[in-house]
Amino acid sequence: MSFGIFNIPVPTNEPVKEYRQGSPEREALKRALQDFRNQETDIPMYIGGQEVRTENKLKVSPPHDHQHILGYFYEGEAYHVEQAIDAALKAKQAWASMSWEHRAGIFLKAAELIAGPYRARINAATMLGQSKNAYQAEIDSACELIDFLRFNVHYADELYRQQPNSSPGVWNRQEYRPLEGFVFALTPFNFTAIAGNLPTSVAMMGNTVVWKPAYTQVLSAKVIMEVLQEAGLPDGVINLIYVDGPIVGEVIFNHPDFAGIHFTGSTAVFQKIWATIGNNIHKYKSYPRIVGETGGKDFVLVHESANVDEVATGLVRGAFEYQGQKCSAASRAYIPSNLWSQIEARVKGFLAELKIGGTEDFTNFINAVIDERAFKKITAYIDEAKQSKDVEVIAGGNYDGSKGYFIEPTVLRVSNPAYRTMCEEIFGPVLTVYVYEPTEFEEIIRLIDSTSPYALTGSIFAKDRYVIEHVAQKLQNAAGNFYINDKPTGAVVGQQPFGGARASGTNDKAGSAINLYRWVSARTIKETFVSPKHYSYPFLKAE
Structure with a gap:
């Protein structure tokens, strides 16, 4: 095996396309919209790399045309949550052991796929499934998700390079291990980029994930999984399930290998989750990381x-x-x-x-x-x-x-x-x-x-x-x-790390290194080159 200290490509924010009349991106987007309109998309769960379907099919419709059917997704039950956890734990060792540059390469490839061949598809899915206009979809599901993937690779590289000082005769090192267990990603409907970032930022640091999106975002969630699979993400690293929230919580928050939650959603739900974790704290192998961005006024x-x-x-x-x-x-x-x-x-x-x-x-x-x-x-x-x-x-x-x-x-x-x-x-x-x-x-x-x-x-x-x-x-x-002198919206990855405190969350700043620190557990290693061979110190000698 060859080794090296590799330099990550310097990230830059993905340029926002304007979708002017006659532009190639506008025409490509219109074709993608028509493709979704003309078919009923099949939206399975993805557990351990397998497509999982159930008897309970739920329809997906555009919020602006709720009689039209875009497709169907398959709602799971408690045992699907258990299967997803098992798949995540089974994939954990190989994924955590993978060389960092190869993990990084998967997510950098995913960013390029979204920037290129998947751009119109993920924007169209967001426009139809979540009722976003072309520009709002572009800055969200394309540009921001691309930025999350590229910048998080850069921030992870910076994190890994932070090492302690060493004194003469001693070499001090610090490993940034993934958390012990699996992480739960619970994502909202309103930003495809957030839905993509919450599981991928966790996985980037060597963790494996159970991901539950909002039911109103499943169409674009499917496209995200398509991208990750084409980028080469190994089976079981991110497991996508559609299961009712209380059922999911009953399984996950009682599991001894639960290691953390990455959440965006309502304050009331987050506070209930926090209380549940607190009540179950004695059940876990380690103290779970709780990261959440919630409401605002x-x-x-x-x-x-x-x-x-x-x-x-x-x-x-x-x-x-x-x-x-x-x-x-x-x-x-x-x-x-x-x-x-x-x-x-x-x-x-x-x-x-x-x-x-x-x-x-x-x-x-x-x-x-x-x-x-x-x-x-x-x-x-x-x-x-x-x-x-x-x-x-x-x-x-x-x-x-x-x-x-x-x-x-x-x-x-x-x-x-x-x-x-x-x-x-x-x-x-x-x-x-x-x-x-x-x-x-x-x-x-x-x-x-x-x-x-x-x-x-x-x-x-x-x-x-x-x-x-x-x-x-x-x-x-x-x-x-x-x-x-600006509106309070529109945070850009790498420019305005996003998050708030008080009832708005834990302020762990998505789109920054701050967030990635929550998904690692550091181990310090001290190596002494010439070890002492007697217990005594010089001060013990008599006058």
């Missing part, structure tokens, strides 16, 4: 010195791209009275121009929310707001679920800054505004910090640099990702 604070056009653009993009179904979406805004009328007019003008409809029509900016449950939850907030004396509907407020789960971008103005849409995560196209007097600015800062239990993202729009510095200091714990 993300703020935009506007100062009286801000630029009106910049604020209006940031609000519309930050609140309504992907129908507000981003953990980082702008959900509450605090706007000074001296700018409100101008910002209101500009936002209304933008919203009047936006088209709503299916993702196959590339002129539609707004598409459907993910499913009927989300539709009912979001519209209940809107209906209640319409009846409240504390709320004025500034824009939108209408919805129609007959063909697809369409909700107009809705802007609410509240007179009470503690009204529930200022405090609770809605996860839909609803922005709530509170207009304040400029003299109340300091109180508004305190209000932002105390209104919500979350601390994921937030932004400040201002020209006054003293104000920007002051707000950044006062709100240092209110947002894990803080934006200056």
Whole structure:
């Protein structure tokens, strides 16, 4: 066997294609959309490299056309979870022992496959299965997932190179072992890139994984597995299952080889998982790693010195791209009275121009929310707001679920800054505004910090640099990702590592080396070249 210290290709962010009329990427994407439309895709589970099907077939439909059937996936039972764990444990030794450069090569190849032959396919699956427009799908399922794969290889290489000092006659080394056991990846519907990153970042460090995606993301999850298989990922390293959450939890969180969870989802679910792990802590071989990114109630604070056009653009993009179904979406805004009328007019003008409809029509900016449950939850907030004396509907407020789960971008103005849409995560196209007097600015800062239990993202729009510095200091714990004169969404791998604290998660920063440290267990090795042969020390000699 040959050995060497290998240099990883320097990662760069994948360029975002624009999908202009007549462009080759637009034509390729349209063909991929039509291919998915014209067939019913078979979506099996993948356990130990085997495709697994059951008698319980569940349909997959576009949220914007819920009568159309894109395909079927197969829901498993408890014994499928057990099979997935067994497959992960069986694959563990060989995978953990594989030379690092060969593990890295698999994920670098996966990135190239997504950048090239799979780009249109994974974007089309995301557009249809999760109702993302072409641009939102491109920056998510193609570019961000490519970036996660490339940059995580780079960060892992940096991690492995960190070694302790050695003194004369001693060689100190540090190994970064994978965790002992298997890791559970529980992923959300809203970002294909997150669904791909949570299991692959763990596997990259030598761990084997049981992966359960959201049922509303299974179409693009299948494409991810296709990519990983073509890239050469060995059987059993990542096992993809579709099993109801409580059933999965009952098996996994009682298993002695459970070593950790990589999670993105709701705060309530994550807190329940944490409590379950705590109650079962005596059952595990080691203390499990618990890594989670959860909810947000993300703020935009506007100062009286801000630029009106910049604020209006940031609000519309930050609140309504992907129908507000981003953990980082702008959900509450605090706007000074001296700018409100101008910002209101500009936002209304933008919203009047936006088209709503299916993702196959590339002129539609707004598409459907993910499913009927989300539709009912979001519209209940809107209906209640319409009846409240504390709320004025500034824009939108209408919805129609007959063909697809369409909700107009809705802007609410509240007179009470503690009204529930200022405090609770809605996860839909609803922005709530509170207009304040400029003299109340300091109180508004305190209000932002105390209104919500979350601390994921937030932004400040201002020209006054003293104000920007002051707000950044006062709100240092209110947002894990803080934006200056920009919307609070759109974190880029390698540029803005993403995550928040408080009720928003463990802030382990996806897209950075911080996250990868959670998936290794270090072993320090001290080698003494000439060992002592007597117990005594010089100080013991008599005077």
